[in-house]
Amino acid sequence: MIATETFSTFAGLLNNMDQFAQPDTIRSDVGDYDASLESDPALAFLSDGAMPDDLSQTAVIGIIDDAVPFANQRLTIGGKDARLAGIWMQDGAVKHALHPGIGADLPFGTELRGAQISGLLDDLVNGRLADEEAIYRKAGVVDFSRGSTQSAAFFGNHGAAVADLAAGFSPDDALARNFPVMAVSLPPEVTRDTLGTFAPVYILTAILYLIQRTRRLCKWLESKHGSPVRLPLIINISYGILAGAKDGSSLVERFQDAVSDNDHPEVGPIHFVLPMGNHRQSQTHAVLQADGADKLDWELKPDDNTPSFVEIWGPMRDSPEPPEACMQLVLGRGAGDLERTGFTTHGTFEDLRQNGRPAGRAYLQYRRFGGGGREVVTLAMYPTLPSLPGADYVQPGLVRIGAVLPDGDAVDAYIQRDDSIRRFRSGGRQSKFLDPGYQTHDPAGRELPFDQRGADTSVIRAGTVNAFACGFNQIRVGGTYGDEDTVDGQPTGDVVHYSGLGLVGDGRIITGDVTAPADRSRIRPGIVTMGALSGSRQAVSGTSMSAPSVTMSLARILAEQPDGFEVTPQNIAAVLRGGPRPRTAGPQNTKGTKRF
Amino acid sequence: MGAEMALKWVKPDPSRAATFSANDSPYGHFWLDQQNIAAPRNRVDVKQRSVVQVAERLDLRLDDLIKRAFE
Numbered sequence: 001m002i003a004t005e006t007f008s009t010f011a012g013l014l015n016n017m018d019q020f021a022q023p024d025t026i027r028s029d030v031g032d033y034d035a036s037l038e039s040d041p042a043l044a045f046l047s048d049g050a051m052p053d054d055l056s057q058t059a060v061i062g063i064i065d066d067a068v069p070f071a072n073q074r075l076t077i078g079g080k081d082a083r084l085a086g087i088w089m090q091d092g093a094v095k096h097a098l099h100p101g102i103g104a105d106l107p108f109g110t111e112l113r114g115a116q117i118s119g120l121l122d123d124l125v126n127g128r129l130a131d132e133e134a135i136y137r138k139a140g141v142v143d144f145s146r147g148s149t150q151s152a153a154f155f156g157n158h159g160a161a162v163a164d165l166a167a168g169f170s171p172d173d174a175l176a177r178n179f180p181v182m183a184v185s186l187p188p189e190v191t192r193d194t195l196g197t198f199a200p201v202y203i204l205t206a207i208l209y210l211i212q213r214t215r216r217l218c219k220w221l222e223s224k225h226g227s228p229v230r231l232p233l234i235i236n237i238s239y240g241i242l243a244g245a246k247d248g249s250s251l252v253e254r255f256q257d258a259v260s261d262n263d264h265p266e267v268g269p270i271h272f273v274l275p276m277g278n279h280r281q282s283q284t285h286a287v288l289q290a291d292g293a294d295k296l297d298w299e300l301k302p303d304d305n306t307p308s309f310v311e312i313w314g315p316m317r318d319s320p321e322p323p324e325a326c327m328q329l330v331l332g333r334g335a336g337d338l339e340r341t342g343f344t345t346h347g348t349f350e351d352l353r354q355n356g357r358p359a360g361r362a363y364l365q366y367r368r369f370g371g372g373g374r375e376v377v378t379l380a381m382y383p384t385l386p387s388l389p390g391a392d393y394v395q396p397g398l399v400r401i402g403a404v405l406p407d408g409d410a411v412d413a414y415i416q417r418d419d420s421i422r423r424f425r426s427g428g429r430q431s432k433f434l435d436p437g438y439q440t441h442d443p444a445g446r447e448l449p450f451d452q453r454g455a456d457t458s459v460i461r462a463g464t465v466n467a468f469a470c471g472f473n474q475i476r477v478g479g480t481y482g483d484e485d486t487v488d489g490q491p492t493g494d495v496v497h498y499s500g501l502g503l504v505g506d507g508r509i510i511t512g513d514v515t516a517p518a519d520r521s522r523i524r525p526g527i528v529t530m531g532a533l534s535g536s537r538q539a540v541s542g543t544s545m546s547a548p549s550v551t552m553s554l555a556r557i558l559a560e561q562p563d564g565f566e567v568t569p570q571n572i573a574a575v576l577r578g579g580p581r582p583r584t585a586g587p588q589n590t591k592g593t594k595r596f
Numbered sequence: 597m598g599a600e601m602a603l604k605w606v607k608p609d610p611s612r613a614a615t616f617s618a619n620d621s622p623y624g625h626f627w628l629d630q631q632n633i634a635a636p637r638n639r640v641d642v643k644q645r646s647v648v649q650v651a652e653r654l655d656l657r658l659d660d661l662i663k664r665a666f667e
Contacts, residue, residue, distance in 0.1 A: 197623040307626060332603055341605050347618025349625075350605045359603060363622040378622040399603075416623075 021187065022148055024093040025108045033105040033212075038220050040115075043102060045180075045217045047118035049081030052178045055221060055229055059268075059559040060085070061167040061551060062210040062235035063183040064203060065159040066191045067152040070117050070183065071124075071135045072160065073534040074168035077177060080125055082117035083167070085180045086213045089141055090202060091148065091187035096140020106209070109187075112139060114180070132533050141185075149188035154423060156538030158238070159185060161529040166236045166548035167555075168530055178559055180217065182210045182233070192424040194417045195309060196241035196468075200252050203237065203468075207255065210235055215266045232268035232558040236551040237468065238544035240277045240500075242284050243311040243414035244467030245376070249369035253471035260473035269558070271567060273551045275543035276478040276512045277466035277500035281440070281447065283432035284415035285463040290314070290405035292330055295338070296413065296458055297434040302396035305385040305427035309416035310401065314375035315409045322346040322366035327375040327411075328404040329362050338400060346375070358382060359394040377403070385427070398434065412463065435459040449497045450509070462509050465502040466543075475572065476502065477550045478511040479518025479543040482527065499543050513569030514576060516546040516553075550576070 037043045052058040069075070070084045077083060088103065092110030097103060103111030120138060123129040129138065133153070136142040141152040151157050163183070169176035184206035190199050214233045221229040244250055248257065256272045264270070288294045300308055314327050326346065332338035341350050343364045352360035360381040366373050379401070386393040403411045418428040437457030441447055451460050469476045479499040483491045495511045496518050502510035519525045519541050526539030550572065557565050557575055565571065616625050 195623055197621070197627050200621075307630070309623065331605075336602065339603050339605050347616070349608060349616055349622075351608050353604050353606055354602070361608075361626060362605070363616070363625070365618060365622070380622065380626045 021108060021189070022091060022093070022146065024095060024146065025091055025187070027094050027104070027106065027108055029104075030107055031104045033216075034101050035216065037099075037101050038216065042115055042119060043099060043113050044115040045085040045213075045220050046083075046114040047081045050077045050083055050114060050118065050177060050180070051224075052180065052221075053174065054178060055225060055231070057559045058178040058180070058231055059555040060214050060217065060231050060233045061179055061181050061555050062214070062233055063159075063163055063166055063181065063548075064186065064206045064210070064235065064237045064239070065162045065183075066186055066188065067141070067154070067157050067159040067532070068163045068183040068185050069136075069152070069157075069160045069530075069532045070112065071121060071132055071534075072163070072168075072530055072532070073171045074164055074530050075181060076121065076171050079171045079534070080118065080121050082114045082121060083169075083176060083179065083181050084112070084117055085114045085182055085217050087112050087117075087183040087185065088206065088209045089139075089185045090206070091185065091189075093140055093143065093146060096143065098139060107205075110140060149192065149424060151188050151191070151423070152185075152532065154532055155536060156531040156540070157423075158191070158540065158544065160532045161527070161538060161540040161545060162236060162238045162548045164530040164548075165527070165545055166551040179555055182213055182217070184209055186239075188424060190239075191421060192426045194241070194419050194421060194426065194428060195306065196417065199239060199241070199468075200250070203239070203252055204255060207235065207259070211259065211264075211267065211270065215264070218267055230266065230268040232555075233270045234273060234551050234555045234558065235270065236273050236548045238275050238547050240275060240466030240468050241417045242277070242279055242282070242464070242467060243309060243416035244470070245313055245367060245369070245374060246412070246414070246463060246465065246467055246470045246503075247316070247369070247374075248471045249367060249374075250467070250470075252468055253474065257471040257473045269567070271475060271554060272471075272473070273475045273477060273547050273554065274469035275466055275500075275547040276469065276476050276502070277464065278479070278498045278518075278542045278544075279417070280449075280461050280464045280498050280500050282415075282430060282464065283434070283438065283459050284417075284430075285460055286413045286433045286435070286458045287460060288312075288403055288411055288413055288458055289408055290327065290403040290411045291408035292338075292340075292402055292404040294458065295330070295400050295402040297398045298401055298415070298431060299398055299434050300381060300384055300394065300396045300431050301429035303385045303427075304396070304418070304429035304431070305383045305387055306418055306429075307383055308381045308418055308431045310379045311414045311416065312377045312379070312401075312403050313412045313414070314403075314405060315411070316369075316372055316374055318372045320368050320371060320373055322373065322375065323406075325406045326364055327377055329377050329379060330402045330404060331362075331379070332400050333398065334400075338402065340404065341377075352381075354394060358392045375405075383427075384429075414463075414467070433459045447497050449495070450501075462501045462503040465500040465510075470502070475550065475554070475567075475569065476513045477543060477547040478515040479546040480515045481522060482517035482520045484524055485519075485521035496543075499546075512543075512546075514550055514573045516549040516576065518543050518546045 090109040326343040330338040346366040349363040384396040419430040438459040479496040526541040
């Protein structure tokens with residue numbers, strides 16, 4: 001059912017995949033999964049040197065990120081046996097597949113198995129490959145002739161940092177054997193497009209890959225050991241966007257919830273760990289009364305050559321059928337009257353013109369969820385910097401927006417993420433809401449970490465949580481300062497000022513289900529991790545670094561306590577604080593308890 | 597603010613806009629229209645394009661992967 005829904009939701013993209021994916025990544029002759037290849041020692045999930053010591057204390061770590069450096073020694077045993085049991089490089093050119101049967105069931109990209117990577121490492125150790133970079137070139141991960149962003153060639157990258165914190169061990173650490181890794185390297189387009197246009201499709205397919213291959217890994221290990229193997233799988237997704245329903249209703253969230261909420265016959269419990277996001281101070285969330293009188297200024301930055309989006313979400317309704325009277329959007333510039341949309345049907349859009357030229361578009365939809373639904377208007381504005389001579393654009397500056405509902409209920413307005421990531425320049429510039437009552441700093445010049453009680457502003461920090469991370473069963477991780485941030489020699493453990501805030505149903509503000517370091521201290525940003533190549537180092541900041549720390553901790557907890565650990569935020573937090581590890585007699589994949 | 601800054605809502609021009617259905621992603625639809633406007637000779641409409649096999653293939657593989665994961 002999810003597949004059908006995925007297809008309908010993204011039909012416009014999937015029908016035209018050859019327009020947004022690199023054409024050489026699309027497989028023309030997709031076949032079935034060939035399990036017989038698993039018995040070939042050169043194509044197996046793991047080489048002999050990377051086999052787990054004790055399957056009763058083993059957990060699989062799943063990573064979905066950019067350019068996971070599978071040959072880095074911190075992801076190997078002794079620098080020669082890969083702990084990566086499988087990696088799907090979604091941007092891999094099919095012509096670069098090292099074996100035509102591996103990954104032949106995937107619609108795009110290429111795959112490597114652990115034994116193949118170990119073979120490449122053996123080539124390196126024995127001088128058949130010149131250096132570690134040659135491994136990536138031979139595997140087709142780095143190919144500058146393709147013209148796309150070659151993030152695997154970066155000295156340091158997001159995927160390397162996340163992989164190190166989630167799954168990195170010293171290559172001589174024997175414990176590492178008990179933590180095989182499954183990974184998916186997302187295409188660079190997904191990282192560059194911070195609007196998240198393409199991300200759900202790639203993330204959904206990545207999750208399916210990780211589950212399916214982990215199930216096969218369990219069966220493969222069973223065949224070698226002769227007893228049932230059901231390994232837990234902890235999947236880290238350090239990606240996020242800003243706008244969305246934030247009620248757990250998106251397909252990405254519901255799919256993760258469904259996976260975590262059920263037992264599966266051939267794999268252990270599956271958990272998802274995501275960051276809270278880094279946009280608490282970004283002024284991207286506001287609450288408005290939809291009475292047409294409550295208005296808000298949206299600041300479009302100059303020199304933004306990507307579109308800017310705002311989503312306005314109405315209240316949850318009990319009926320799966322949309323209301324007869326549609327939500328309307330009012331919009332204008334300056335002190336003049338605001339222009340009101342004339343929506344009469346859900347699932348339609350209206351165009352916005354400025355001085356007779358296209359300037360934007362508003363879509364009205366009714367998103368069904370849990371027997372009810374919510375109205376949402378998605379407002380898209382053209383870039384303020386035209387991409388080509390003669391291309392349409394909108395003038396930068398303030399746009400005043402409001403909403404109208406028959407009963408004047410409150411609505412949430414979220415600006416979509418649109419920043420430009422270092423080394424992945426999209427040309428995007430993050431827009432924001434402006435409100436005279438919103439205070440960024442206190443009178444002493446300190447940045448205000450939380451909304452001020454009683455402040456006369458519709459722009460709020462609460463609700464700035466990552467919109468991919470609002471499901472019922474996901475584990476959300478907020479960022480803190482690390483051990484170098486001290487007062488009187490004691491770590492403060494303070495939450496970083498930018499870590500996203502969730503807003504739960506009863507009005508409480510949540511910094512995350514659990515927290516972990518996102519920066520070393522207030523004055524030393526970043527967490528030091530491995531770079532792409534063995535021995536290199538980089539410092540990376542943000543809750544993207546907090547999540548994988550918890551992923552690693554949870555993997556170790558579940559590996560050490562196969563007889564039962566109740567996976568709740570409270571229990572994980574207790575373990576992270578160094579307290580006793582709670583045990584239960586029940587199943588391991590107990591539901592999370594918090595909802596944003 | 598002068599009249600040249602005035603914004604006005606209009607019904608979509610069917611000759612420019614691709615078909616939009618209730619479950620489509622606005623982000624994807626807006627992106628697709630931008631592509632069509634940038635290269636009108638290669639205009640693609642999701643309802644008109646039936647020969648592209650990629651979608652069916654990806655859908656099939658998603659369905660297949662789900663079955664393998666959960667059955």
